[in-house]
Amino acid sequence: MKISERVQQVPPSGIRRFFELAEEMDDVISLGVGEPDFSAPWAAREAAIASLERGETSYTANRGKRELREAIGEHVDERYDLSYDPDEEIIVTTGVSEGVDVALRALVDPGDTVAVPDPSYVSYAPGITFAGGDPLPVKTSNHEFKLTVEELQRAGAQHADAILFCYPNNPTGAIMTRSDLEPIAEFAREHDLTVLSDEIYAELTYGREHTSIATLPGMRERTIVFNGFSKAYAMTGLRLGYAMGPPEAIGAMNRIHQYGMLSAPTTAQHAALEALESCDDEVEEMVAQYNRRRNFVLSRFEEMGIDCFEAEGAFYVFPEVPSGDAEAFAEGLLEEQQVAAVPGNVFGEDGKGHLRVSYATGLDDLKTAMARIEAYID
Amino acid sequence: MSKRELLELLLENARYSTEDLARMTGLDEETVVATIESLEAEGVIRGYQAVVDWNEVDEERVRASVELNVTLDRETSYSDISERLARFPEVKTLRLVSGDYDFEMVVEGESMQQVSKFISDKVAPVPEITQTVTHYVMDTYKDRGIRMSEDDDDDRLSISP
Numbered sequence: 001m002k003i004s005e006r007v008q009q010v011p012p013s014g015i016r017r018f019f020e021l022a023e024e025m026d027d028v029i030s031l032g033v034g035e036p037d038f039s040a041p042w043a044a045r046e047a048a049i050a051s052l053e054r055g056e057t058s059y060t061a062n063r064g065k066r067e068l069r070e071a072i073g074e075h076v077d078e079r080y081d082l083s084y085d086p087d088e089e090i091i092v093t094t095g096v097s098e099g100v101d102v103a104l105r106a107l108v109d110p111g112d113t114v115a116v117p118d119p120s121y122v123s124y125a126p127g128i129t130f131a132g133g134d135p136l137p138v139k140t141s142n143h144e145f146k147l148t149v150e151e152l153q154r155a156g157a158q159h160a161d162a163i164l165f166c167y168p169n170n171p172t173g174a175i176m177t178r179s180d181l182e183p184i185a186e187f188a189r190e191h192d193l194t195v196l197s198d199e200i201y202a203e204l205t206y207g208r209e210h211t212s213i214a215t216l217p218g219m220r221e222r223t224i225v226f227n228g229f230s231k232a233y234a235m236t237g238l239r240l241g242y243a244m245g246p247p248e249a250i251g252a253m254n255r256i257h258q259y260g261m262l263s264a265p266t267t268a269q270h271a272a273l274e275a276l277e278s279c280d281d282e283v284e285e286m287v288a289q290y291n292r293r294r295n296f297v298l299s300r301f302e303e304m305g306i307d308c309f310e311a312e313g314a315f316y317v318f319p320e321v322p323s324g325d326a327e328a329f330a331e332g333l334l335e336e337q338q339v340a341a342v343p344g345n346v347f348g349e350d351g352k353g354h355l356r357v358s359y360a361t362g363l364d365d366l367k368t369a370m371a372r373i374e375a376y377i378d
Numbered sequence: 379m380s381k382r383e384l385l386e387l388l389l390e391n392a393r394y395s396t397e398d399l400a401r402m403t404g405l406d407e408e409t410v411v412a413t414i415e416s417l418e419a420e421g422v423i424r425g426y427q428a429v430v431d432w433n434e435v436d437e438e439r440v441r442a443s444v445e446l447n448v449t450l451d452r453e454t455s456y457s458d459i460s461e462r463l464a465r466f467p468e469v470k471t472l473r474l475v476s477g478d479y480d481f482e483m484v485v486e487g488e489s490m491q492q493v494s495k496f497i498s499d500k501v502a503p504v505p506e507i508t509q510t511v512t513h514y515v516m517d518t519y520k521d522r523g524i525r526m527s528e529d530d531d532d533d534r535l536s537i538s539p
Binding site: 295 | 386387391394398401402403404532534535536537538539
């Protein structure tokens, strides 16, 4: 059977090969997990169960339950100073992954270029390729993994059509403050770029408030903001995200979404509504736990003499491996010490020499894993 | 602020080492030690205990929750009665509560007979106590915020995006 050229262009995920290695071994402590080790707050789970008991198993509106869109609108207004109309400017998607996918397909024409920070979440470049566009990696390693105008220009992003980024960042844990974002916004306005801002880790910042680029002057009209319930509410398996942007963009995304996904999972929408309405305390507690683990991991790396900038968001740190060859380091670490961490090159060329270490795992395992890393480098 | 954070961490796991507590809170070890010592000295921290799932231990352990009603007079206050009851080693928890009864008391013993005998011989005869209602604990599902028999296997994908 003929497989489309677009699909053939995209290599299998680098994570996959590593996952298979890890799965073959016993007693592996994984620091390779990109999802919370908590369960969704009980009230949210209970709301999902209750909705099933009531038999609410039908499709919802294509854009998602109106009640949920309203709650999302209120939430982002309160938390991030973002203002969107639930009827025309918000769409509920099957995870942020679907949101980014339909946005790329709605906004990118064949041959268009989309700049992405390098390293980046593994799905961005393939998503751009599937939409017919060309990903343009923009180096970030010289600037604590923040996007800079200098590197955007060096990469030629002034000729691109869009920028897609995620801050707080997977895989590095880097965040972009308002002053970091201002020049990027100016660059986007000057070169008429659409901005796709994946803010799924927005709640997971430590010591600083998240700023959305859409709140900067002149940016709302050219930005799609993505967020969801996977990370802050530990609801990865419920697959629920949302996208917010100008009506014409959200309308275009909805056109694809209504043919492909029809509507996001109904049960998950009930859970999400409850999560927004009553689970702030649980989120706060999870964030406090992540912060303690982050402090722990950073201080252990520092003690080992491993360079690692102070990641201020998400639940990853991105240390440099002493040998410079992250892939060999990660494989050796897995084989000799049964600790799985993902080599940074999986996330892009500029991630090489680094390791993505997730601290979304309990402190006891983290302690053992860090001791094993120490034993491995000795 | 650091006091509260340390208290939360100790409630979560009183066996965290001072080194781990220091790493997690970003404080230095001396500060952690000094803060805990002062919390102990001030009587904020009254002790450290394990939360035990007795179902997992091959040993009989009987626990009863006892409701107590009392009558007060000019000479006797709730704290006088509590002072008397709290001295018994069998009494593990004693609280004054609002509602249908006055005190809520948790009693532990090695057998139902021993617990019953304690209630009838030592508690019921206290002159101010007018009524006791004893509820034997048949199973414990959650104790001090910790779930019993919880399956905490991590079956997430070992590597994920």
